[in-house]
Amino acid sequence: MEKEPVNVPGTETVSRNFIEMAIDQDIKEGKTSQVCTRFPPEPNGYLHIGHAKSILLNYGLAQEYGGKFFLRFDDTNPTKEKTEYVESIVKDVEWLGAAYEGEVRFASNYFDQMYEAAVKLIKKGKAFVCDLTAEQIREYRGTLKEPGKNSPWRDRSVEENLRLFEEMKDGKYADGEKTLRAKIDMSSPNINMRDPVIYRVARMTHHNTGDKWCIYPMYDFAHPIEDAIEGISHSICTLEFEDHRPLYDWVVKELEYENPPRQIEFAKLYLTNVVTGKRYIKKLVEQGIVDGWDDPRLVTIAALRRRGYTPEAIRRFMELVGVSKGNSSVDYAMLDYCAREDLKLKKSRMMAVLHPLKLIIDNYPEGQVEYLDVPNNLENEELGSRKVPFGRELYIEQEDFMENPPKKYFRLFPGNEVRLMSAYFVTCTDIVKDEEGNVTEVHCTYDPETKSGSGFTGRKVKGTIHWVYAPTAVSAAVRLYENLVDESKGVYNEDGSVNINPNSLTVIEDAKLEPDLGKAESGDSFQFVRNGFFCVDSKDSQPGAPVFNRIVPLKSSFKLK
Ligand code: ATP
Ligand code: MG
Numbered sequence: 001m002e003k004e005p006v007n008v009p010g011t012e013t014v015s016r017n018f019i020e021m022a023i024d025q026d027i028k029e030g031k032t033s034q035v036c037t038r039f040p041p042e043p044n045g046y047l048h049i050g051h052a053k054s055i056l057l058n059y060g061l062a063q064e065y066g067g068k069f070f071l072r073f074d075d076t077n078p079t080k081e082k083t084e085y086v087e088s089i090v091k092d093v094e095w096l097g098a099a100y101e102g103e104v105r106f107a108s109n110y111f112d113q114m115y116e117a118a119v120k121l122i123k124k125g126k127a128f129v130c131d132l133t134a135e136q137i138r139e140y141r142g143t144l145k146e147p148g149k150n151s152p153w154r155d156r157s158v159e160e161n162l163r164l165f166e167e168m169k170d171g172k173y174a175d176g177e178k179t180l181r182a183k184i185d186m187s188s189p190n191i192n193m194r195d196p197v198i199y200r201v202a203r204m205t206h207h208n209t210g211d212k213w214c215i216y217p218m219y220d221f222a223h224p225i226e227d228a229i230e231g232i233s234h235s236i237c238t239l240e241f242e243d244h245r246p247l248y249d250w251v252v253k254e255l256e257y258e259n260p261p262r263q264i265e266f267a268k269l270y271l272t273n274v275v276t277g278k279r280y281i282k283k284l285v286e287q288g289i290v291d292g293w294d295d296p297r298l299v300t301i302a303a304l305r306r307r308g309y310t311p312e313a314i315r316r317f318m319e320l321v322g323v324s325k326g327n328s329s330v331d332y333a334m335l336d337y338c339a340r341e342d343l344k345l346k347k348s349r350m351m352a353v354l355h356p357l358k359l360i361i362d363n364y365p366e367g368q369v370e371y372l373d374v375p376n377n378l379e380n381e382e383l384g385s386r387k388v389p390f391g392r393e394l395y396i397e398q399e400d401f402m403e404n405p406p407k408k409y410f411r412l413f414p415g416n417e418v419r420l421m422s423a424y425f426v427t428c429t430d431i432v433k434d435e436e437g438n439v440t441e442v443h444c445t446y447d448p449e450t451k452s453g454s455g456f457t458g459r460k461v462k463g464t465i466h467w468v469y470a471p472t473a474v475s476a477a478v479r480l481y482e483n484l485v486d487e488s489k490g491v492y493n494e495d496g497s498v499n500i501n502p503n504s505l506t507v508i509e510d511a512k513l514e515p516d517l518g519k520a521e522s523g524d525s526f527q528f529v530r531n532g533f534f535c536v537d538s539k540d541s542q543p544g545a546p547v548f549n550r551i552v553p554l555k556s557s558f559k560l561k
Contacts, residue, residue: 017323019057019264023065023234026262032233033259035067039093039100040074040107040223043085043207045278046293046300047092049314049335053269056318058236059098069098070230072105076222078206086207088293092301097311107226108208114217114225115169117255118180118199122161126254127198128154129164130181137179140186141194147187148194154183168201171214175201182221184250192247196220220244224251227261235263239327269321270329273483274299275491275498289500290484294539296549297484297504307481308525308535308551309335313342332483336552343525343533343551348376348383351421351466352513352528352548354478356395359412359467361426363445364392369469373453374422377527388514390423393470395512397530400465401442403431410463412442418463421529425450425461466529474518478534478548480506511548520546530554 016024026032037058041047047055062069071093073086090104121127130153132140142148156164168178180199188194198221203214217225227235235248242265252260275281281298284290293300296307304314317338321330351374369391376383396412405413412418417427424446432441450456485491486501493499517526525535532553540547 018325019061019234019236019266019323020064022262022264023061026233027065031262034231034233035062035065036070036231036233037062037067037236038070038072038105038227038230038232039098040072040226041089042074042077042080043082043089044077044080045085045282046088046302048276048278048281048301049271049274049299049304050269050276051092052096052301052314053318053321054236054238055093055096055098056315057266057323059100061234061236067233068101070102070105070232071098071100072226072230073107074219074223074226075106075108075206075208076217076219078202078204078216083207088302092305095305095311096301096314105230106208107222108206110222110226110229111209111213111217113229114222115215117225118165118217118221119162121182121198121254122165122180123158124254125158126183127161127180128156128183129161129168130154130179130195130197131177132179134176137197141191142186144191148191150186151181151195154195165199168199168215169213171203173201175203177201180215182247182250184247190243190246192220192244193250196247220247221251224248224261224263225255228252228255228257228259231259232261233259235261237263237265238268239265239325240268241265265325267324267327270327271299271332271335272329273332273485273487273501275484280498284498289498291539296479296537297481306535306538307549308523308533309339310342313339316342333556336556339552340533340554340556343527345377345380347525347527347533348386349378349527349529350514350517351388351468352478352511352517352531352534353395353397353466353468353473354508354511354528354531355398356468356510356512357398357401357439358441358470359394359396359401359426360441360443361392361394361446362429362443366392368392369471372422386516388422388516389469389472390420390467391469391471394420394467395470395473396442396465396467401428401439403439410461411465412444412463416463417461418465419450419452419461420446421464421466422452423467424448424452468512468514470512472515473512474515474546475510476513476517476546476548477540478508478511478550479537480508480550517546518544525551527554 039055039058059069130151140149179197181195182198184193186194198218199215201215245263248263294302294306296303317335369389371387372390373385374388375385401412412428414428417425419425426444426446428444430443431439434440482503484504490499520536522536522538528534533551534548535551537547537549
């Protein structure tokens, strides 16, 4: 197995990955004059984090070698393909910053050339029209232990094959009645080489070519042709295609392309505690278990964007993950780590109280409002400061007050003094409870001498808590997330359904936010003091009534080694 690259955070990659080494070699040997890569999605669903890896890998290689990167839809299989998916994929690739060369390309634009390529193979005696049914083809194929048997139609003349293939195209045969097969070797140890089907009859309307064709090329035949037509130098794909590479090479060789593309495989990216794989995500969407393809608990690119992850964070994550030849799962916490690191210096640190408790400063003049200067980011002065209203009635977090605190609790409790962030010291003097004994109000007195920024040094307090001025507080829904599945409890139930983590979504209906957050627009993100990074939901927010999604909490167990 190839060595994995060693990525040291904050430095350049210190060793080249196996793909780079292969490309270096091809350039050295004169096999490659210009590096050209592509991302070839099938438009049958939304892209997910795994695709982001492929996109950034292909785009990154093109950048690194001063080459080109294309976006090409692999739309040779019309049944599952939809225009909605095409549009979402283009948007996601652009959002990730992978600038593709020229127009978006479609494999279906090459159907004419693929047909010609098939004719060429027939003329070379390298393809034949076969009348076996799908089931018979399977029987004749043999097994891993047993060689296959030649089709009785294998020795048709070139003329007959040409005529029959044309008739297939002209709609003379029913779906499945005939196929075109490559003539390779029925006793090959590689089953993919046992006279694979390269064209089938199928009356299906295609999203791009409509009803023009009733025969469609198979993926293994179409893909190398698409690559060769576009001048792709390195066709990077995932490991499941390794066994198909001999067929890829066969197609390219028999069609005599001048600069044959080279296929190189790498391991798919998997993440812990989430659902990757379009098929599985699609099921969750169709069953209404999640709120569409962009439900923030998913790892589709649309979901990551809606949740508030940045392209920079995703790029950094991919750098840390590296490229490998062995399948493994990456800890989801690493993605969170990258998001946090990226947002830390970029976002303003705002005050938002998720579980509000009233705090009343009895000696603060009723009706008086002060506008306090609050720095936006203590680690990045460039973000400046803002004015935040302060007065007699505030909200604080319920967890910042305890009537009977344990030792080492430095927040508010009867008799204790704390700092209200960017404001004054307050001392708890009294509490009010409801009939059930819950604390509903905390009463305090404040010391005007202790105003933040005034240079007061008279005494120190151990706790600082955040707050929001009640009369101008903005009420908002805030959503907290955990991973969609908890792998330690099993990903699937007995009936095959996904075992959804019941805590994957918690909605706080009435959080209290400082007034500036009421003006936030869709997609804006912030740090909420102590509670994490949050992004305005793009689907459910109304003007003046934002809904916030938590991107990541501030702390995690993940440590970069
Ligand atoms: P899925 O299994 O999720 O449906 P797919 O491989 O069928 O994915 P395609 O649209 O065919 O999806 O893939 C486009 C490209 O993305 C291919 O080159 C594929 O190898 C790559 N790709 C898909 N999943 C991953 C992944 N988890 N990690 C890295 N690359 C991936
Ligand atoms: Mg696929």
